[in-house]
Amino acid sequence: MKKPVRVAVTGAAGQIGYSLLFRIASGEMLGKDQPVILQLLEITPSLPALKGVVMELDDCAFPLLQGIVQTDDAKVAFKDADIALLVGARPRSKGMERKDLLEANGAIFTAQGRALNEVASRDVKVLVVGNPANTNAYIAMKNAPDLPAGNFTAMMRLDHNRALTQIAQKTGNAVTAVKKMTIWGNHSATQYPDLFSVEVDGKSAAGLINDQTWIESDFIPTVQKRGAAIIEARGLSSAASAANAAIEHIRDWVLGTQEGDWVTMGIPSDGSYGIPEGVMFGFPVTCKNGKYEIVKGLTISEFSRGRIDATLKELEEERDAVKHLLN
Ligand SMILES: NC(=O)c1ccc[n+]([C@@H]2O[C@H](COP(=O)([O-])OP(=O)(O)OC[C@H]3O[C@@H](n4cnc5c(N)ncnc54)[C@H](O)[C@@H]3O)[C@@H](O)[C@H]2O)c1
Ligand SMILES: O=C(O)C[C@H](O)C(=O)O
Helix, strand or coil: CCCCEEEEEECCCCHHHHHHHHHHHCCCCCCCCCCEEEEEECCHHHHHHHHHHHHHHHHHCCCCEEEEEEECCHHHHCCCCCEEEECCCCCCCCCCCHHHHHHHHHHHHHHHHHHHHHHCCCCCEEEECCCCHHHHHHHHHHCCCCCCHHHEEECCHHHHHHHHHHHHHHHCCCHHHEECCEEEECCCCCCEEECCCCEECCEEHHHHHCCHHHHHHHHHHHHHCHHHHHHHHHCCCCCHHHHHHHHHHHHHHHHCCCCCCCEEEEEECCCHHHCCCCCEEEEEEEEECCEEEECCCCCCCHHHHHHHHHHHHHHHHHHHHCHHHCC
């Protein structure tokens, strides 16, 4: 029997939490042979609701679930955590952009960055889901100076998966045929879903589609604005698909990406593709042995460069707006 992995989840009684916890406990994130201990954080008023979720987890009798911690203290939730999923934050409602949440949510990530810095495993893998995800991840990273910056990541996987399905549907292929998608930049309406490296059954997606108007006026805005479209349709922000993306982000980071493909993760830039070091930016990455690596050498056209620069500019503006929250 493997040693259990400690998985901290914040906002555990929220919508995403409700889709996420059961899948982690059943082994979908770390493997069907990997026991887990869930360390769940909520704000004090939501502890009764969290108790109900924990009762349901108990009632599943998951063989891999070896313990559950329920707390409103970040230092208890993050103690020795191997993985931390920072979900707890307010979602936007109709008419808001994700960066409108900066004021409401930014401070959460100062405190949580500090708590991770103090008590988490030195190898903790952190995924920030709460919006605006990239800048919140940046805040947490900056408040955890004793942890490697590369341990902090932001979720771009939902955008990545959304883009895969758009291409599969457009070309009439199974989603499994679509490889090498990249979402550059910010998890926001400026993100750049780049299909110029995408392959469908080994052939260039751009060549197969051969329609720049569709790319610019349909594909890119559909992916950029999908979060808002879900809020419009459902009255609530995406939850099951967000939880799925979080599971896949961590699964691939820990267990590795598929041969011949890559995924998108929001990670602190190492300076690749002209993105200044430290910016929490969506990059194409491959993962192996628990480490991610940026895919190098992709051709960036003038069209792509303009889009990448626009999303970078927005991230730099967000960073400037939260200067007071950085260490
Ligand atoms: N990055 C992405 O792709 C993506 C996708 C979907 C949603 N999101 C974001 O994820 C966040 C959560 O969404 P949701 O639908 O689950 O919201 P929700 O309101 O249903 O749940 C959020 C939970 O977080 C808790 N919480 C608030 N502050 C907290 C704190 N300081 N510590 C611990 N818990 C805290 C709340 O009590 C609540 O239970 C939102 O910010 C949303 O915008 C991101
Ligand atoms: O769009 C939102 O506010 C929620 C989430 O980030 C999403 O992309 O669905």
